[in-house]
Amino acid sequence: MTTAALPLPKPVKGPPLVTSEVFGMLIWVFAEVMLFAGFISGYNLVGARAPAGWWPPPGDPALPVASTAAASLALLASGVAVWWAGRPASRAAAGRALGIAVVLALVFVGYQVAEFARLLAIGFTLVSSAHGGFFYTIIGAHALHAVSAVVALGWGWRKLSNGALSEPLFAALRIYWFFVVLLWPVLFTVVYL
Amino acid sequence: MAESHAHAHEPHGHAHHEPEGWFKHYFWSTDHKMIAKQYLLTGMLMGVVGAYFAYVFRMQLAFPGKPVPGYGMVTGADYNALITNHGAVMIFWVAMPVLIAAFGNYLIPLMIGADDMVFPRLNRLSYQIFLVSAIILGASFFVQGGAFGGAWTSYPPLSAKAEYNLTPLGPSLWLIAVALEFVAFLLGGINFVTTAMNARAPGMKAFDIPMAVWMIVIASIMFMASVGPLVAGAVMLLFDQLIGTGFFDPDRGGDPVLWQHLFWFFGHPEVYVVLLPAMGFVAEIITVFSRKKLFAYKTVLYTSIGTGVLSFFVWAHHQFIAGIDPRMANVFSVTTVLISIPIAEMCFVYIATLYGGSITFSVPMLWALAFIGEFLVGGVTGIFLGASGADIYFHDTYFVVAHFHYTFFPIAIIGTFAGITYWFPKMYGRHMNELANKVHFWITTVAFNGIFIPLFILGASGDHRRIFDYSNFPELATPEMQAMRVFATVSLLVLLAAQPIFLVNFFYSMFKGKQAGANPWNANTLEWQCPSPPPHGNFDVLPDVYRGPYEYSSPDRADDFWPQNSPS
Ligand code: HEM
Ligand SMILES: [Cu+2]
Numbered sequence: 001m002t003t004a005a006l007p008l009p010k011p012v013k014g015p016p017l018v019t020s021e022v023f024g025m026l027i028w029v030f031a032e033v034m035l036f037a038g039f040i041s042g043y044n045l046v047g048a049r050a051p052a053g054w055w056p057p058p059g060d061p062a063l064p065v066a067s068t069a070a071a072s073l074a075l076l077a078s079g080v081a082v083w084w085a086g087r088p089a090s091r092a093a094a095g096r097a098l099g100i101a102v103v104l105a106l107v108f109v110g111y112q113v114a115e116f117a118r119l120l121a122i123g124f125t126l127v128s129s130a131h132g133g134f135f136y137t138i139i140g141a142h143a144l145h146a147v148s149a150v151v152a153l154g155w156g157w158r159k160l161s162n163g164a165l166s167e168p169l170f171a172a173l174r175i176y177w178f179f180v181v182l183l184w185p186v187l188f189t190v191v192y193l
Numbered sequence: 194m195a196e197s198h199a200h201a202h203e204p205h206g207h208a209h210h211e212p213e214g215w216f217k218h219y220f221w222s223t224d225h226k227m228i229a230k231q232y233l234l235t236g237m238l239m240g241v242v243g244a245y246f247a248y249v250f251r252m253q254l255a256f257p258g259k260p261v262p263g264y265g266m267v268t269g270a271d272y273n274a275l276i277t278n279h280g281a282v283m284i285f286w287v288a289m290p291v292l293i294a295a296f297g298n299y300l301i302p303l304m305i306g307a308d309d310m311v312f313p314r315l316n317r318l319s320y321q322i323f324l325v326s327a328i329i330l331g332a333s334f335f336v337q338g339g340a341f342g343g344a345w346t347s348y349p350p351l352s353a354k355a356e357y358n359l360t361p362l363g364p365s366l367w368l369i370a371v372a373l374e375f376v377a378f379l380l381g382g383i384n385f386v387t388t389a390m391n392a393r394a395p396g397m398k399a400f401d402i403p404m405a406v407w408m409i410v411i412a413s414i415m416f417m418a419s420v421g422p423l424v425a426g427a428v429m430l431l432f433d434q435l436i437g438t439g440f441f442d443p444d445r446g447g448d449p450v451l452w453q454h455l456f457w458f459f460g461h462p463e464v465y466v467v468l469l470p471a472m473g474f475v476a477e478i479i480t481v482f483s484r485k486k487l488f489a490y491k492t493v494l495y496t497s498i499g500t501g502v503l504s505f506f507v508w509a510h511h512q513f514i515a516g517i518d519p520r521m522a523n524v525f526s527v528t529t530v531l532i533s534i535p536i537a538e539m540c541f542v543y544i545a546t547l548y549g550g551s552i553t554f555s556v557p558m559l560w561a562l563a564f565i566g567e568f569l570v571g572g573v574t575g576i577f578l579g580a581s582g583a584d585i586y587f588h589d590t591y592f593v594v595a596h597f598h599y600t601f602f603p604i605a606i607i608g609t610f611a612g613i614t615y616w617f618p619k620m621y622g623r624h625m626n627e628l629a630n631k632v633h634f635w636i637t638t639v640a641f642n643g644i645f646i647p648l649f650i651l652g653a654s655g656d657h658r659r660i661f662d663y664s665n666f667p668e669l670a671t672p673e674m675q676a677m678r679v680f681a682t683v684s685l686l687v688l689l690a691a692q693p694i695f696l697v698n699f700f701y702s703m704f705k706g707k708q709a710g711a712n713p714w715n716a717n718t719l720e721w722q723c724p725s726p727p728p729h730g731n732f733d734v735l736p737d738v739y740r741g742p743y744e745y746s747s748p749d750r751a752d753d754f755w756p757q758n759s760p761s
Pocket of ligand 2 (some may be wrong): 507508510
């Protein structure tokens with residue numbers, strides 16, 4: 001021993017860069033993005049391999065671009081409402097915004113369900129072609145995410161009105177909803193257009 | 194994600210200590226150490242199952258058509274189900290749960306000086322889902338038609354249609370089990386990364402984090418980046434099986450090769466997902482037992498990250514003969530050969546760490562050294578396979594089988610034994626019997642080479658894999674080739690015969706071993722600075738960190754180690 005070392009000063013720890021709730025959600029969203037990347041690349045690969053003029057197959061009905069675009073506006077608007085709810089505001093105002101977001105999200109999901117029912121009725125199904133399989137799997141996977149996110153938002157709404165929703169948890173919920181909303185234009189472009 | 198322990202910097206060890214019932218203690222615990230042990234023991238149990246499968250099909254290969262003691266006659270369908278599930282079990286239900294989940298759960302909070310994971314309840318859920326997945330896999334053996342036999346890679350159309358694979362329910366159960374297992378590891382991975390990010394002890398900066406933690410974190414991130422596409426593929430394949438969609442059916446406009454892309458986009462990163470934790474254990478062990486600083490800490494770290502990124506761009510080397518464009522094959526050949534550079538570099542760094550150290554050949558050290566040596570063989574033979582020209586010949590021969598066992602066996606078996614023998618004193622507060630462990634080490638390692646060296650030779654002479662009885666292929670059933678198969682099988686028997694030594698030692702030492710004390714190896718990392726076994730809440734006083742993990746043999750000190758939490 002050469003230097004009789006003096007005790008070093010006790011280190012201090014600052015607050016985390018990102019809260020655990022938000023960080024955990026970001027990782028989850030990242031994995032989800034990769035899930036949809038898998039679906040999309042499958043869709044594109046099969047589409048690219050199909051003979052010219054065979055994708056989508058000639059027998060499949062045209063997808064309802066205009067009405068779906070209109071319904072998408074409801075989804076985007078709900079994204080804005082959630083963003084608004086997350087701004088520093090009174091609890092009541094945030095609660096109202098969340099309520100609006102949930103209603104708008106339900107409008108979108110309701111439209112999707114009705115549209116699926118119509119397409120199924122005219123014989124466009126999961127098994128009618130690979131294209132149909134992709135359509136229902138990808139769009140259905142998104143719809144399932146929307147439903148689960150709506151449930152989560154509703155849960156958050158209740159907690160918020162009890163004053164029991166911590167800010168990091170609320171932030172994590174918002175991130176999940178933004179993911180569902182922002183994913184949609186990508187899927188719409190790939191699958192519908 | 195309802196609760197967070199990240200900000201709690203007071204240990205909750207003794208403050209409120211209600212006695213728990215045994216059910217809550219063993220099955221409903223949120224303590225990361227208990228969850229780690231659940232994963233470890235389940236993984237070990239599945240390891241016994243996977244080994245039994247290997248015993249049965251190796252006996253069939255060596256002595257075709259003879260009843261196998263302890264099993265009976267092996268039919269073609271049995272054989273297929275056994276090899277399929279041997280591979281799946283060893284990768285998804287042994288390597289993953291033990292290397293990542295068990296050690297990750299056990300080590301991360303202890304090594305970063307935290308009292309638990311950030312999301313303890315998510316952690317408990319992770320194990321429960323994992324257990325369900327294992328039960329579903331087991332159940333697939335008892336349904337009508339029997340277990341899935343379409344190889345662990347599950348390529349369609351064989352895996353998609355019951356009229357081809359003749360197992361109407363097995364493939365779907367198999368797929369559901371695998372998918373659930375992925376969900377379990379997603380939850381675990383989120384926990385690992387977030388905990389390592391936010392719950393570190395005060396003073397522990399990025400380069401003070403022990404390599405084992407870094408490696409598990411990087412592996413978890415890779416897992417989460419790669420698993421999504423495979424889950425997408427699994428959903429599509431499940432629909433093809435159950436609903437009759439045509440995603441992978443060319444007749445209906447689908448594409449069977451799409452599955453291969455989705456599978457291997459996950460499958461190749463997956464091999465590094467299990468490799469990195471083992472590399473991390475080896476780093477801890479060789480520094481402690483050569484009393485030296487880890488050579489080039491930052492290089493190892495950056496190399497692992499680089500390997501992680503690069504491993505997403507090599508997947509098509511599994512598909513060189515699947516009809517992919519030769520220009521694409523060239524690209525993937527180049528990336529594959531490139532990835533052997535960082536791997537080789539890590540091995541060299543470890544060898545450089547040993548250089549000039551005062552080495553103790555303790556049991557963990559023997560395993561760690563064996564890991565480096567054996568894994569090198571696996572890595573080097575990968576280069577042959579990565580050259581697409583050579584691979585056209587080698588693909589689907591026993592050369593490939595030998596290659597990946599020279600990677601997976603060091604990782605999943607040697608790495609695990611290294612980890613268990615090193616951390617056992619911490620986990621149970623007692624030492625394992627050293628002599629028994631050494632006997633077990635030597636028999637296992639030598640026998641392992643006895644199994645797989647003949648398979649390299651067989652593969653190079655054209656022996657195709659996934660054939661259940663070579664008597665139907667006279668050119669592959671020559672006496673020389675059959676002699677090598679017998680040699681490999683006998684080596685396997687020797688290897689298996691040595692495992693009870695370990696198992697008995699493990700359970701005996703758990704209760705009767707020599708008391709170990711807190712820091713039997715004189716190591717620096719934080720897990721050794723708390724009692725053995727660590728109490729609920731881990732540390733009496735949560736530690737502060739003053740230096741990196743590998744300050745051994747510092748000239749300024751009387752002791753040849755310098756715990757990370759020692760203020761002077
Ligand atoms: C130096 C790095 C490596 C290179 C260059 C490499 C290269 C390759 C190549 C080209 C193949 C395809 C052979 C074929 O099917 O024809 C292959 C197969 C395989 N490799 Fe590696 N590999 C490396 C490291 C690893 C590691 C670290 C692992 C495991 C932890 C691993 C596990 C496997 C497995 C499981 C297969 C065969 C899968 C199957 O077809 O069932 N490899 N490797
Ligand atoms: Cu690979």
